[in-house]
Amino acid sequence: MAFNPDLAERWAKEGNRDVLLVRPETKPDDVHGMLAAKGILTSSGGRTSHAALVARQFGKPAVVGASELSIDLGARVMTVGSLEISEGEWISVDGTTGEVFSGQLETVVPDMEDEWLSRLMVWADEFRRLGVRANADYPEDAERARKYGAQGIGLCRTEHMFFEAERLPIVQRMITTRSPAERREAVDALLPFQRADFAGLFRAMDGLPVIIRLIDPPLHEFLPSFEDLTRQLADLQIRITNARTLEEVEGITVKLLETQAMLDRVASLREANPMLGLRGVRLGILIPELTRMQVRAVFEAACEVTREGRKAIPEIMIPLTSHVNELRRQRAVLEAEAQEVMEEQGVEIGYQFGTMIEVPRAALTADQIAEYAEFLSFGTNDLTQTTFAMSRDDAESGFLVRYLGDGILPANPFATLDEDGVGKIMRMAVTEARKTRADIETGVCGEHGGDRLGLDYVSCSPYRVPIARLSAAQSALRARV
Amino acid sequence: MAFNPDLAERWAKEGNRDVLLVRPETKPDDVHGMLAAKGILTSSGGRTSHAALVARQFGKPAVVGASELSIDLGARVMTVGSLEISEGEWISVDGTTGEVFSGQLETVVPDMEDEWLSRLMVWADEFRRLGVRANADYPEDAERARKYGAQGIGLCRTEHMFFEAERLPIVQRMITTRSPAERREAVDALLPFQRADFAGLFRAMDGLPVIIRLIDPPLHEFLPSFEDLTRQLADLQIRITNARTLEEVEGITVKLLETQAMLDRVASLREANPMLGLRGVRLGILIPELTRMQVRAVFEAACEVTREGRKAIPEIMIPLTSHVNELRRQRAVLEAEAQEVMEEQGVEIGYQFGTMIEVPRAALTADQIAEYAEFLSFGTNDLTQTTFAMSRDDAESGFLVRYLGDGILPANPFATLDEDGVGKIMRMAVTEARKTRADIETGVCGEHGGDRLGLDYVSCSPYRVPIARLSAAQSALRARV
Numbered sequence: 001m002a003f004n005p006d007l008a009e010r011w012a013k014e015g016n017r018d019v020l021l022v023r024p025e026t027k028p029d030d031v032h033g034m035l036a037a038k039g040i041l042t043s044s045g046g047r048t049s050h051a052a053l054v055a056r057q058f059g060k061p062a063v064v065g066a067s068e069l070s071i072d073l074g075a076r077v078m079t080v081g082s083l084e085i086s087e088g089e090w091i092s093v094d095g096t097t098g099e100v101f102s103g104q105l106e107t108v109v110p111d112m113e114d115e116w117l118s119r120l121m122v123w124a125d126e127f128r129r130l131g132v133r134a135n136a137d138y139p140e141d142a143e144r145a146r147k148y149g150a151q152g153i154g155l156c157r158t159e160h161m162f163f164e165a166e167r168l169p170i171v172q173r174m175i176t177t178r179s180p181a182e183r184r185e186a187v188d189a190l191l192p193f194q195r196a197d198f199a200g201l202f203r204a205m206d207g208l209p210v211i212i213r214l215i216d217p218p219l220h221e222f223l224p225s226f227e228d229l230t231r232q233l234a235d236l237q238i239r240i241t242n243a244r245t246l247e248e249v250e251g252i253t254v255k256l257l258e259t260q261a262m263l264d265r266v267a268s269l270r271e272a273n274p275m276l277g278l279r280g281v282r283l284g285i286l287i288p289e290l291t292r293m294q295v296r297a298v299f300e301a302a303c304e305v306t307r308e309g310r311k312a313i314p315e316i317m318i319p320l321t322s323h324v325n326e327l328r329r330q331r332a333v334l335e336a337e338a339q340e341v342m343e344e345q346g347v348e349i350g351y352q353f354g355t356m357i358e359v360p361r362a363a364l365t366a367d368q369i370a371e372y373a374e375f376l377s378f379g380t381n382d383l384t385q386t387t388f389a390m391s392r393d394d395a396e397s398g399f400l401v402r403y404l405g406d407g408i409l410p411a412n413p414f415a416t417l418d419e420d421g422v423g424k425i426m427r428m429a430v431t432e433a434r435k436t437r438a439d440i441e442t443g444v445c446g447e448h449g450g451d452r453l454g455l456d457y458v459s460c461s462p463y464r465v466p467i468a469r470l471s472a473a474q475s476a477l478r479a480r481v
Numbered sequence: 482m483a484f485n486p487d488l489a490e491r492w493a494k495e496g497n498r499d500v501l502l503v504r505p506e507t508k509p510d511d512v513h514g515m516l517a518a519k520g521i522l523t524s525s526g527g528r529t530s531h532a533a534l535v536a537r538q539f540g541k542p543a544v545v546g547a548s549e550l551s552i553d554l555g556a557r558v559m560t561v562g563s564l565e566i567s568e569g570e571w572i573s574v575d576g577t578t579g580e581v582f583s584g585q586l587e588t589v590v591p592d593m594e595d596e597w598l599s600r601l602m603v604w605a606d607e608f609r610r611l612g613v614r615a616n617a618d619y620p621e622d623a624e625r626a627r628k629y630g631a632q633g634i635g636l637c638r639t640e641h642m643f644f645e646a647e648r649l650p651i652v653q654r655m656i657t658t659r660s661p662a663e664r665r666e667a668v669d670a671l672l673p674f675q676r677a678d679f680a681g682l683f684r685a686m687d688g689l690p691v692i693i694r695l696i697d698p699p700l701h702e703f704l705p706s707f708e709d710l711t712r713q714l715a716d717l718q719i720r721i722t723n724a725r726t727l728e729e730v731e732g733i734t735v736k737l738l739e740t741q742a743m744l745d746r747v748a749s750l751r752e753a754n755p756m757l758g759l760r761g762v763r764l765g766i767l768i769p770e771l772t773r774m775q776v777r778a779v780f781e782a783a784c785e786v787t788r789e790g791r792k793a794i795p796e797i798m799i800p801l802t803s804h805v806n807e808l809r810r811q812r813a814v815l816e817a818e819a820q821e822v823m824e825e826q827g828v829e830i831g832y833q834f835g836t837m838i839e840v841p842r843a844a845l846t847a848d849q850i851a852e853y854a855e856f857l858s859f860g861t862n863d864l865t866q867t868t869f870a871m872s873r874d875d876a877e878s879g880f881l882v883r884y885l886g887d888g889i890l891p892a893n894p895f896a897t898l899d900e901d902g903v904g905k906i907m908r909m910a911v912t913e914a915r916k917t918r919a920d921i922e923t924g925v926c927g928e929h930g931g932d933r934l935g936l937d938y939v940s941c942s943p944y945r946v947p948i949a950r951l952s953a954a955q956s957a958l959r960a961r962v
Binding site: 226227230231233234237238241242271272273274275276277278282285286320322323325326329358359360361364365368382385386387388389390391393394395398399402403406407408409418420421422424425 | 707708711712714715718719722723752753754755756757758759763766767801803804806807810839840841842845846849863866867868869870871872874875876879880883884887888889890899901902903905906
């Protein structure tokens with residue numbers, strides 16, 4: 001057990017040891033240590049704390065908010081009651097029960113190929129009505145998802161691919177340039193990366209559907225932050241007044257101008273409320289070449305994989321739709337580009353077109369939306385944010401804590417679906433959409449009550465797929481009683 | 482006619498002349514000139530441009546986006562076709578038709594006491610079913626509203642009172658202090674100001690209801706901006722490296738520490754999406770002394786006015802409600818404080834308790850909300866923002882322009898109610914609320930289709946009250962045909 005993320009990483013990598021990372025709480029700076037560790041233990045924070053979220057995302061067992069632990073990072077020792085445990089000693093955690101054990105417990109790595117587990121999962125699959133898909137942005141996630149029994153990819157977030165080291169500069173150039181030619185060049189430069197990603201996903205999911213969501217987040221997320229740039233600029237201004245040689249002044253001036261130019265661009269993209277701003281389908285409408293590039297990458301990848309003898313089933317999903325006209329417009333762009341690629345490649349690909357339902361207006365007008373959407377996928381995170389008018393980032397580190405403590409809200413609506421509000425509008429949307437398109441496919445990202453809402457599938461982290469299969473069976477069996 | 486806001490102000494004030502302000506477009510820096518002018522003319526911008534919004538708010542005739550005008554600010558001359566008009570020459574505008582006339586037209590100030598106009602308004606009032614109230618934050622607005630025939634105040638925004646020069650430092654102290662005693666002191670210091678404001682409103686509206694909305698905006702709106710403080714800090718850091726005397730260094734250091742402290746506080750209040758953050762009822766729940774102070778001010782003012790022989794009818798309104806428990810909690814605080822004041826003063830005041838419906842979840846759960854709310858007032862601005870997941874500030878200066886130009890949205894939903902989405906959820910809310918409380922009072926802030934939605938009243942700017950009375954009559958007569 002290590003108290004320090006660097007140490008945890010070193011022990012895990014160099015010493016090839018099993019490490020548990022123990023911290024009072026975790027921060028983004030600790031993630032490398034969390035990834036290296038086999039498990040995580042914190043003395044503060046709840047189920048939506050950084051530690052809990054990261055652990056869930058990466059399938060690490062974790063116990064968070066063990067408040068009886070007193071951790072002395074300086075002395076590298078933790079105490080609980082009269083028991084003292086020093087860095088390097090063994091402890092064990094059970095992420096399901098929240099128990100922490102002194103010493104090394106015997107553990108079993110779940111083996112999905114285990115005969116008895118397989119038999120249990122087969123029984124579960126026999127009884128469940130609800131489909132189970134996985135969220136996966138990378139081929140290796142998709143492979144794991146398939147191994148764990150996912151029946152497709154329910155959400156591939158294409159923007160995650162944009163953040164990788166070799167691509168980010170291209171993405172930044174695409175965003176910051178004012179020259180249409182340079183923008184097109186940058187967009188084109190992204191195409192091979194996206195095509196390779198999608199091909200990997202299609203290969204892994206051979207014969208199963210893959211929902212690919214077009215780019216969603218506000219563009220400023222790909223750029224340095226306004227605050228950092230402002231600080232850098234101030235530093236440079238101070239350095240220039242202290243510079244002693246002409247050469248030094250010139251060097252700083254170049255940096256200063258570059259920083260100022262980036263700051264101007266970042267400032268021009270700043271929004272009062274980015275969550276409600278230029279993102280999702282709005283990006284696709286303002287920068288149609290981005291939609292075209294992503295669609296081209298999807299279909300070129302699908303053709304490539306088809307030629308290898310595999311079956312690619314792309315389902316293209318539009319994020320943040322609020323009005324049916326957005327969908328109609330994007331569908332036209334998509335169909336033209338898809339047709340063009342299929343003709344170029346001489347391959348026919350069956351595909352579907354659909355949208356996220358994550359904005360109240362889309363749910364309210366789901367009958368209109370369903371004229372253009374062949375599938376709907378509920379995004380309960382954004383739908384909860386907009387239905388409550390509550391920014392998750394702001395609320396969970398602020399007033400929501402008080403709301404939960406005082407019992408004003410019975411549960412965190414970002415962890416447990418709010419049945420009376422968000423659930424109600426979701427049920428309305430399903431009813432309305434089926435009026436227009438009886439066989440419309442419906443799903444939800446997250447493990448939030450897909451069954452109770454009468455949806456066709458849920459989509460969760462690959463690691464949660466077996467749990468989701470079991471719990472769907474339990475729910476189906478309960479419904480029989 | 483003046484091209485410069487300073488000149489417009491000088492001519493209006495010193496020369497006591499009627500001035501029309503002409504600009505390519507207006508910005509917040511121009512407001513003093515717009516207020517001094519009798520009318521406004523711009524060559525660009527639409528109905529939601531800064532010029533249009535300010536003109537509507539202050540009852541100034543305006544023509545915006547007269548794109549055939551070419552304005553040369555340097556030469557102080559504007560041309561349309563072959564006609565040249567120089568600064569200082571006469572022009573006239575008709576804000577209703579959008580016409581601009583060369584030369585001075587004869588104009589008439591509408592006289593609400595004019596016999597014929599009065600008779601028309603009496604006819605209108607005979608036929609209309611819809612009530613008409615006014616938005617008014619100050620006694621003089623309330624007086625004007627009453628003169629124009631408003632049947633009450635539909636919205637008094639109490640935070641506007643916090644921005645006045647003598648109060649803002651107290652408000653800032655209330656927000657920035659970390660000492661509960663100092664916070665209470667600041668809150669108490671605001672009480673007499675608020676009481677005097679409310680007493681003025683009750684006097685003006687003697688016998689008519691006054692809806693008072695408790696504090697709504699995020700607290701950071703009362704503080705200097707993060708960007709300004711960051712810039713100031715950088716300037717101070719540069720100045721300190723250039724300081725020549727110890728005295729100078731000391732002076733700058735004091736300022737630096739003050740600025741840093743304010744920046745820290747502003748940073749701690751910063752939110753990713755302030756529109757969806759700590760504001761409205763969330764403030765009242767986190768800082769109950771603020772609710773208590775506002776309620777005390779309302780009831781002390783009502784008692785004072787009652788003793789003068791007038792009738793005060795306060796209706797207290799909670800903003801940004803999303804869950805019935807927020808309302809239940811605030812109602813308990815309100816009733817206790819109101820009771821205390823009435824006992825202290827020995828005066829009994831009849832009052833109502835209600836809420837804004839401006840969050841989708843409140844509309845979806847209006848049946849629950851109506852258990853605690855005696856009236857509902859729809860805030861279509863925020864409800865449109867959350868239903869569309871569209872931040873008005875960001876959208877109107879950004880993608881919404883493109884959406885309207887391309888016909889993706891048929892109209893700006895902030896100017897014309899979106900019937901299919903926002904209108905639908907409003908109708909649902911009225912139906913649900915009446916199931917619980919059949920006689921619940923319903924209204925809408927803004928002139929947005931109160932009739933079509935079956936509401937009891939609309940509330941608009943005092944200047945628009947006569948128009949609203951007429952249009953309510955027209956709508957009632959059309960319904961008869």
